[in-house]
Amino acid sequence: MKYILKGLDCPNCAAKIEKKVNNLKAVKHATLAFATQTLELELNNSIDEEKTLNEIKTLIKELEPEVEVLEKNEVKQEDEEENSKFELAKIIISSILFAIGIVFEFGKTAELAIFLISYVIIGYEIVFKAVKNIFKGEVFDENFLMTIATIGAFGIGEFHEAVAVMLFYSVGEFLQDKAVEKSRKSITKLMDIRPDYANLKTGDDINKVSPNEVKIGDVIIIKPGERVPLDGIILEGESLVDTSALTGESVPRKMEKDNEILSGMINKTGLLTVKVTKTFENSTVSKILDLVQNASNKKAHTENFITKFARIYTPIVVLLAILIVAIPTLFVQEAVFSEWLYKALVFLVISCPCALVISIPLSFFSGIGGASKKGILVKGANYLELLNKIDTVVFDKTGTLTKGVFNVTEIVPLGKITKEELLEYCAYAEFYSNHPIGTSIIKAYEKDIEKRRISGYTEISGNGIKANIDGKNVLVGNTKLMKNEKIQCEGENIIGTVVHIAIDRKYEGYIVISDVIKEDSKDAIKDLKKLGIKSTVMLTGDTKQIAKHIGKEIGIDKVVSELLPVDKVEELEKCMKDGKVIFVGDGINDSPVLARADVGIAMGGIGSDSAIEAADAVIMTDEPSKIVTAIKIARKTKKIVIENIILAMVVKLAAMTLGAFGIATIWEAVIADVGVTLVAVVNSIRALHTKRI
Numbered sequence: 001m002k003y004i005l006k007g008l009d010c011p012n013c014a015a016k017i018e019k020k021v022n023n024l025k026a027v028k029h030a031t032l033a034f035a036t037q038t039l040e041l042e043l044n045n046s047i048d049e050e051k052t053l054n055e056i057k058t059l060i061k062e063l064e065p066e067v068e069v070l071e072k073n074e075v076k077q078e079d080e081e082e083n084s085k086f087e088l089a090k091i092i093i094s095s096i097l098f099a100i101g102i103v104f105e106f107g108k109t110a111e112l113a114i115f116l117i118s119y120v121i122i123g124y125e126i127v128f129k130a131v132k133n134i135f136k137g138e139v140f141d142e143n144f145l146m147t148i149a150t151i152g153a154f155g156i157g158e159f160h161e162a163v164a165v166m167l168f169y170s171v172g173e174f175l176q177d178k179a180v181e182k183s184r185k186s187i188t189k190l191m192d193i194r195p196d197y198a199n200l201k202t203g204d205d206i207n208k209v210s211p212n213e214v215k216i217g218d219v220i221i222i223k224p225g226e227r228v229p230l231d232g233i234i235l236e237g238e239s240l241v242d243t244s245a246l247t248g249e250s251v252p253r254k255m256e257k258d259n260e261i262l263s264g265m266i267n268k269t270g271l272l273t274v275k276v277t278k279t280f281e282n283s284t285v286s287k288i289l290d291l292v293q294n295a296s297n298k299k300a301h302t303e304n305f306i307t308k309f310a311r312i313y314t315p316i317v318v319l320l321a322i323l324i325v326a327i328p329t330l331f332v333q334e335a336v337f338s339e340w341l342y343k344a345l346v347f348l349v350i351s352c353p354c355a356l357v358i359s360i361p362l363s364f365f366s367g368i369g370g371a372s373k374k375g376i377l378v379k380g381a382n383y384l385e386l387l388n389k390i391d392t393v394v395f396d397k398t399g400t401l402t403k404g405v406f407n408v409t410e411i412v413p414l415g416k417i418t419k420e421e422l423l424e425y426c427a428y429a430e431f432y433s434n435h436p437i438g439t440s441i442i443k444a445y446e447k448d449i450e451k452r453r454i455s456g457y458t459e460i461s462g463n464g465i466k467a468n469i470d471g472k473n474v475l476v477g478n479t480k481l482m483k484n485e486k487i488q489c490e491g492e493n494i495i496g497t498v499v500h501i502a503i504d505r506k507y508e509g510y511i512v513i514s515d516v517i518k519e520d521s522k523d524a525i526k527d528l529k530k531l532g533i534k535s536t537v538m539l540t541g542d543t544k545q546i547a548k549h550i551g552k553e554i555g556i557d558k559v560v561s562e563l564l565p566v567d568k569v570e571e572l573e574k575c576m577k578d579g580k581v582i583f584v585g586d587g588i589n590d591s592p593v594l595a596r597a598d599v600g601i602a603m604g605g606i607g608s609d610s611a612i613e614a615a616d617a618v619i620m621t622d623e624p625s626k627i628v629t630a631i632k633i634a635r636k637t638k639k640i641v642i643e644n645i646i647l648a649m650v651v652k653l654a655a656m657t658l659g660a661f662g663i664a665t666i667w668e669a670v671i672a673d674v675g676v677t678l679v680a681v682v683n684s685i686r687a688l689h690t691k692r693i
Helices: 011-022 049-063 077-103 108-135 142-155 159-190 284-295 301-331 337-351 354-373 381-389 419-429 436-445 479-484 521-530 544-554 565-576 588-596 609-614 625-660 666-688
Strands: 002-006 027-033 038-043 068-070 198-202 205-209 219-222 232-236 239-242 253-255 272-276 376-378 390-396 407-413 454-460 464-469 472-477 497-503 506-514 535-539 558-560 580-585 599-603 617-619
Touching: 011 027, 011 038, 011 049, 038 049, 049 068, 077 108, 077 159, 108 142, 108 159, 142 159, 142 337, 142 666, 159 666, 301 337, 301 625, 337 625, 337 666, 354 376, 354 381, 354 625, 354 666, 376 625, 381 390, 381 580, 381 599, 381 625, 390 565, 390 588, 407 419, 407 436, 419 436, 419 464, 419 472, 419 497, 419 506, 436 497, 436 506, 472 479, 479 497, 521 535, 521 544, 521 625, 535 544, 535 565, 544 558, 565 580, 565 588, 580 588, 588 599, 588 609, 617 625, 625 666
Parallel strands: 390 535, 390 580, 535 558, 580 599, 599 617
Antiparallel strands: 002 038, 002 068, 027 038, 198 205, 198 219, 219 272, 232 272, 239 253, 376 617, 407 506, 454 464, 464 472, 472 497, 497 506
């Protein structure tokens, strides 16, 4: 269950809502992402969802009355713009009254009235929130700090200063909200790939329908300029398509008959007739949207630390402010209460931890958005942070470092059957396999497969296939399969993938299939070493000879071959003893290893659905070099986070010290608070810019 909390513009408030919702008995787990205003709920079993949702809405309304709980499709941009105009109008009216009070000479009562009206217009919401939160036991937040500081200023006769502080604070909050909103829009725009409709072909009629209504096997028409609504296979037509929303690559890609086309792409030139292969719920566009929208829910350790830090830090500074007033007033005879109260108010205003609480999650969120621009989908800030700590990168071979596009290069019959018959038996045995090797054999066969001839199909993970073809028991697979079946085979010293064939337990020959190394694999390994990665490893189920040849060609440090899926997990765990590990893979058999690694990265373009589900990040372009890009983006994001922490802490500690000794005024305190927050927010948005990476 996911909901948008419209109007949520305070990170402290977000933390409070998340904590309270998690305390509800009906809620198993709740995560509130301030960056996307998204509340994600997981409820306990046998719970009345409607009743629980009403309970949550009531709770949020008590904590933050101005926040609305909405379904995603209920959020209207116009409402957000109206709220923004209203806030701007308040600032302008209050500023005019403030200017009148400063420029013209009035009596004490008239002056107080003008400044008080100006103060109420700009600050009533903040004061109201502070009072309401005090009654609910939620005392220590920025509303409380600003209310105490400004009312205190009124109390000691500093009318203009009280209004100026609230006015400047509100302007800062307005600009800060605009900056955060801009960041949200930038990232939302990156993922604005959800199709509005599909052109469903029924007989000779074409009707515009919701993509949700289209079923597998239906035929849709995609006109030039339209976004591809669903994954499918092209039946007719030829066109150039823009894949930038999925892959980050701006160069259009040519698509023709029998090519797979993915939802989210944009058809540029020709009319395409497509047979749908996945429902909208399971389509590429839905998965990408889900990955990105959920990414900010998995918080980095730095985010969690800062949130906890803020909860402890704020009560401490309030206590220190009380001591600043109390100690001199009680123990120093010459101390003037109003002077030390002013110093304490300055100290309180400076102490607000907004810069940290807002900028750090925003930095990670921007980093995730920047990565998606490059065709890299990171599923959470925690994984983005982990990419900074990687010592070893472990690769699968087929489809990861190599193209996974196999070609039959040699057919060697060693029994009584011909080359054509050997290829035919092998193609029929591989018909139900989704492995690239099987696909290449079927492609080389170039004839239609008659399914009725196949029975008793069994796939032996990591070894090969057993099948009954025309009543004959056919074994097709690697050397391990033949040895396990105690069948003598040949072709041991051949460079390439050797597929052995035995019919009725008699060895009949082998087929040689060659894979091609990806163009950027070699550069990827070289660049990883330049980044300081200690070790690169390749794990494969292929033969020692082929694995060693490819490993040497691209510069891999360590090659482990002839592995079953369970063996890959064991080898990965050995690597994990020496530090943090990335595993990069694409196949179904890689899913356990992707899930086990510190960071699992799936090759998303040709990768299997299960691999993408198990992974922590997805590379849509299938380029190994994007791993280098992901690490660089993670390092840039971490650098920005550290910059914001240092900036906020240094400026605030310096300003708090000056305030405590009476050197800084409330004006300077507000600049230290709001100014630093604005700088930190703007700095955070830098993580979105990844052109030079």
